Amino acid sequence: MPLEFSRFLKKVSVEVVVGRWSFQVEAMDRGKFSDEFTEKSAVLYLNEEFGKSNGFREGDIVRLTSGNKSVNLKVLFSDIAPENGAFMPNSIYTSYLTDFSSFKRFRATIEPSNDRITKPEEIMQKVLSMD
Amino acid sequence: MHVCAGCSCLCDDIEVEIRDGSVSKVYNACRRGAGIFLNTGSSRAEPKIDGDNADFEKAVKGAQEIIQSSDSLVIYGLDTVTLEAQELAIKLAEKKEAYIDDNSTFCLGDFVEMILRKDIPSTTLEEVKNNAYVIFYWGTDPYHSLSRHLSRYTYYPRGGKRQRGYEEDRFLVVLDVRKTHTAKLAKKNARFLKVDSDEEVMRGFIDALEGRSPKVFQKDIPRILKEMEKGGFNVIFGGLGLKYGLKGDYSILKEMIRKMNERSEVYFIPAGCHPNMRGFNELLFEKTGYVNKYSFKDQTSSDEFAFHRLLEDGKVDAALIIGSDPLNSLPLQYARKLADINTVVVDPRETFTGKIAKVVLPSSIAGIEGGGTMIGADGTRIRLKPVFEREINDEYVLKRLLEVI
Incomplete structure (x- = not known):
């Protein structure tokens, strides 16, 4: 049985910057309920050095938590991510995690997850069942 | 040459090739712009009532009833539609003494x-x-x-x-x-x-x-x-x-x-993204002296009349969302409240907000399936030159909604 080192990783606290990402916007026109939209939106871009130094590999699924709200995202490395933070394209995922006071930059924690990527429909379910 | 209404640049040098009634090639556009033209037929909205497919006329009637019976209506979105459609939406808001707001409240x-x-x-x-x-x-x-x-x-x-x-x-x-x-x-x-x-x-x-x-x-x-x-x-x-x-x-x-x-x-x-956000701001400014979050009942603009505040404070019983998807773009703690009121969505594509709306009315994609005018972020007026003409567009839908007011 392979060792799952990611299980021993601790939570990492980061600032997440939200912005436009033309590849994700393109996917939006193909359909917000398409797999491509999820694939391009449910992504956490990390600076490679920062990601690796915290034990994350490209393709890992992580749980991103802000306040009491969490989503599962795929980690990708990119040189446009902040050096010690993360970047996310704006979409239903960031709308779920943010408020106007933290609309373009918000604090969050990243931790490894063995679950699958959260789908937009699941976010809608969570939101609609809120009190 | 066509105009791309994908963002506030409103590039007017777009060329397209048509094959079998749809756009097969796009020249000069950026990734986003080309995507809009090439995916004209993708994820199109269908008329719906309470989440079920419906006849367009029945959906229009459903929307008319919601607007007619509303005591406190908000009209929201509008930054992706033409000036002509925005004028009709402002007229509707005025006649209903409604609130009107667009993305510019939280954008630029x-x-x-x-x-x-x-x-x-x-x-x-x-x-x-x-x-x-x-x-x-x-x-x-x-x-x-x-x-x-x-x-x-x-x-x-x-x-x-x-x-x-x-x-x-x-x-x-x-x-x-x-x-x-x-x-x-x-x-x-x-x-x-x-x-x-x-x-x-x-x-x-x-x-x-x-x-x-x-x-x-x-x-x-x-x-x-x-x-x-x-x-x-x-x-x-x-x-x-x-x-x-x-x-x-x-x-x-x-x-x-x-x-x-x-x-x-x-x-x-x-440096704003929405193609006609400035158009809405200018139209409302000309009419009222304010660019957004306006109440025709109170005859003024206020932070209290921002779309998300109206939802948060429970001040509206109906919402008409035109060319926008607040569930994708606004903090969801506010947007979720659209599920608790009578929401009508007018949009050419399927949206998250459409999934929780009481009524969905499909419209056309501005610049591709319908003409009209937009104002770019720099204040320049651009006339759209559509590739196709579609009878049911934002203007048509808004005129139908105005019939009952």
Whole structure:
């Protein structure tokens, strides 16, 4: 049985910057309920050095938590991510995690997850069942 | 040639090839623009009532009933539709004594309002192409949000007084909290300033202009100011990063631009994404003196009348959402409340908001399936030249909704 080192990783606290990402916007026109939209939106871009130094590999699924709200995202490395933070394209995922006071930059924690990527429909379910 | 209504650039040099009744090739557009044309048939909205497919006429009747019976209606969205449709929406809001608001409340409406009130000087992209030397991108990443901005209008093109190419005739300044793709272009004749506090950087420019040493970017700020004096015509493109960085207090931005203008010409243009946000702001401003979050009942604009506040405070019993998807773009703690009231969505494509709406009415994609006029972020009016004509568009739907009021 392979060792799952990611299980021993601790939570990492980061600032997440939200912005436009033309590849994700393109996917939006193909359909917000398409797999491509999820694939391009449910992504956490990390600076490679920062990601690796915290034990994350490209393709890992992580749980991103802000306040009491969490989503599962795929980690990708990119040189446009902040050096010690993360970047996310704006979409239903960031709308779920943010408020106007933290609309373009918000604090969050990243931790490894063995679950699958959260789908937009699941976010809608969570939101609609809120009190 | 067609116009791409994908963002506020409103590029009017788009060429397309049609095969079997749909767009098969697109020339000159950016990734986003090409995607809109090529995916015209994708994820199209269908008429729905309570989530079930319905006949279009029945859906119109359902929407009419909701609007007719509403005591407190809000109309929201509108930044992706034409001026003609926006005029009808404003008329509907006026007749219903409703609230009306658009994305500019949380996007760049404050900047447009400052321009319309002449608090800050602005110019057109054509003037920028022909004259601008120092070009600031402050809190915006046009590489992804306005993809042809640099190549067609600002940094790369040769025009007017700027014939020697970007290596000599432009000076690029990118200010952002991270090194964006736009920032990576800042190499020769350029500066990238990594911003922690926008206010601190603006204070640095003001200090340098008043003869003091800036506390940040001690070498870069004086050099940029020197280049601005040399160029004589300079422009600042401000994006959402700048808006949220300043937290609603723009006094220092105005002061910095005023002081810069004592040395050389400096203009400000919002770097907004929505194709006709400025159009809505201008129309409402002409009619009411305010650019957004307006109540026709109270005859004034207020933060209380911002779309998200109306939802949060439970002040509306119905919402008409046109060409926008608040569930995708607004903090969901507010947008979720659309499920508790009578929501009508008018949109050419399937949206998350459409999934929780009582009624969905499909419309056409502006610029591809319908004509009309839009106003770009620089205030230039552009006439759309559609590829196809579709009878059911935003104007048609709004006229039908107006029938019952």
